[in-house]
Amino acid sequence: SYRKGGYHAVRVGDQFAGGRYIAQRKLGWGQFSTVWLAYDTKTSTYVALKIQKSAAQFVQAALHEIEVLSAIADGTPSNLKFVVQLIDQFKHTGPNGQHQCMVLEFLGDSLLRLVKYNRYKGLPLNKVREICQCILIGLDYLHREHGIIHTDLKLENVLLVSTIDPAKDPVRSGVSPILERPEGNINGTVTSLIEKKLKRRARRAVAKISVQRASMGGMGEAPKPERNIDGINVRCKVVDFGNACWADKPFAEEIQTRQYRAPEVILQAGYSFSVDMWSFACIAFELATGDMLFTPKVGQGAKSKDFFDRHGDLKRIRRLKYWPLNKLLIERYKFSETDANEFSEFLTPLLDFAPEKRPTAQQCLQHPWLAGKDSIPNDMRTESSVEKVDVGISNLKIKVGK
Numbered sequence: 001s002y003r004k005g006g007y008h009a010v011r012v013g014d015q016f017a018g019g020r021y022i023a024q025r026k027l028g029w030g031q032f033s034t035v036w037l038a039y040d041t042k043t044s045t046y047v048a049l050k051i052q053k054s055a056a057q058f059v060q061a062a063l064h065e066i067e068v069l070s071a072i073a074d075g076t077p078s079n080l081k082f083v084v085q086l087i088d089q090f091k092h093t094g095p096n097g098q099h100q101c102m103v104l105e106f107l108g109d110s111l112l113r114l115v116k117y118n119r120y121k122g123l124p125l126n127k128v129r130e131i132c133q134c135i136l137i138g139l140d141y142l143h144r145e146h147g148i149i150h151t152d153l154k155l156e157n158v159l160l161v162s163t164i165d166p167a168k169d170p171v172r173s174g175v176s177p178i179l180e181r182p183e184g185n186i187n188g189t190v191t192s193l194i195e196k197k198l199k200r201r202a203r204r205a206v207a208k209i210s211v212q213r214a215s216m217g218g219m220g221e222a223p224k225p226e227r228n229i230d231g232i233n234v235r236c237k238v239v240d241f242g243n244a245c246w247a248d249k250p251f252a253e254e255i256q257t258r259q260y261r262a263p264e265v266i267l268q269a270g271y272s273f274s275v276d277m278w279s280f281a282c283i284a285f286e287l288a289t290g291d292m293l294f295t296p297k298v299g300q301g302a303k304s305k306d307f308f309d310r311h312g313d314l315k316r317i318r319r320l321k322y323w324p325l326n327k328l329l330i331e332r333y334k335f336s337e338t339d340a341n342e343f344s345e346f347l348t349p350l351l352d353f354a355p356e357k358r359p360t361a362q363q364c365l366q367h368p369w370l371a372g373k374d375s376i377p378n379d380m381r382t383e384s385s386v387e388k389v390d391v392g393i394s395n396l397k398i399k400v401g402k
């Protein structure tokens with residue numbers, strides 16, 4: 001894809017926007033872009049630089065993403081605590097064309113990485129709660145303040161915010177920015193050597209910080225960096241607004257990643273904010289168990305006729321035995337009965353086939369599973385997420401108690 005209309009090839013030390021941003025290392029990539037850690041020489045901080053492919057449709061998509069991100073950044077910093085912040089944008093011309101670039105605040109690992117670190121065992125429920133609260137406050141803000149549907153919520157699109165970040169705190173961590181392209185013939189070898197060196201430095205910095213943290217806590221324990229979920233601060237933010245849309249002008253019929261896709265989208269029956277709530281429930285289940293809630297496979301197969309009649313009903317099984325969510329949590333995932341019941345009471349209404357019956361993000365925040373077990377201080381929430389509390393609770397009780 002590094003050709004005309006495709007990605008822009010970046011090397012460590014490359015300069016952007018007239019020298020303001022300097023590329024440090026690659027953070028990731030997607031279908032539309034590559035994302036680099038960059039040093040912002042103007043503010044002396046690190047940022048994430050998203051460099052879009054250059055063909056017309058990608059430029060178009062980037063401009064849409066910028067439109068959404070700009071709308072979200074409405075001037076209230078507290079509103080940006082749970083959605084990614086756009087810092088700057090510019091165009092960059094390279095051998096493959098003109099690339100629209102976005103400068104985003106630099107965030108940490110995705111929730112998918114977090115689940116992987118934990119070897120797909122599922123995170124402790126208090127962590128799941130904290131993450132759920134962050135996502136819900138973010139969603140409530142998008143839905144009610146802006147009328148925006150994210151449409152692609154999944155573990156990859158929620159990134160952690162770390163409090164002690166070596167890259168954000170170069171003085172404390174000893175990581176220094178690279179300000180110019182390294183000397184010599186760069187054909188991959190030198191670059192990868194530098195990347196290795198950088199990685200080693202970053203690892204050492206992380207280890208140093210964990211030692212500091214361990215000694216601060218007085219635990220006297222050998223530090224267990226990275227893999228220890230308990231040591232990870234679980235504040236997180238919703239990212240990737242490339243597919244987001246305003247509810248009053250949806251532009252795609254087929255939205256969402258298949259595993260997180262709401263039934264009304266599959267049926268192409270129209271959709272609204274509640275599609276995000278469906279995906280949110282899938283995320284919450286996956287965080288708590290380490291397994292995807294739905295793993296859809298292709299429906300039509302050579303043997304389909306053996307199992308299904310022409311109405312799509314199972315041929316030989318007249319009555320399907322259902323496995324209620326709370327029983328599943330107890331029997332397969334070894335949840336305690338209380339945990340399982342509370343969690344499934346929270347999740348089940350979100351998985352209602354009727355979109356209009358699903359609780360809103362605002363209502364979820366008032367649910368007993370989250371309310372009272374508050375890990376996010378009130379002053380970090382958007383104002384709107386704490387108002388109208390009574391309405392939220394009474395609505396939800398009707399739904400849950402049915």
Ligand code: ATP
Nearest residue numbers: 027028029030031032033035048104105106107240
């Ligand atoms: P997609 O195909 O998922 O739409 P995309 O080209 O729109 O891809 P993103 O998903 O926005 O790109 O970003 C690609 C990857 O870059 C992410 O999965 C993540 O690993 C990393 N990334 C994106 N934004 C940030 C950020 N603000 N901070 C740190 N890493 C980021």
Ligand code: MG
Nearest residue numbers: 030156157240
């Ligand atoms: Mg993505």
Ligand code: MG
Nearest residue numbers: 030240242243
């Ligand atoms: Mg995208």
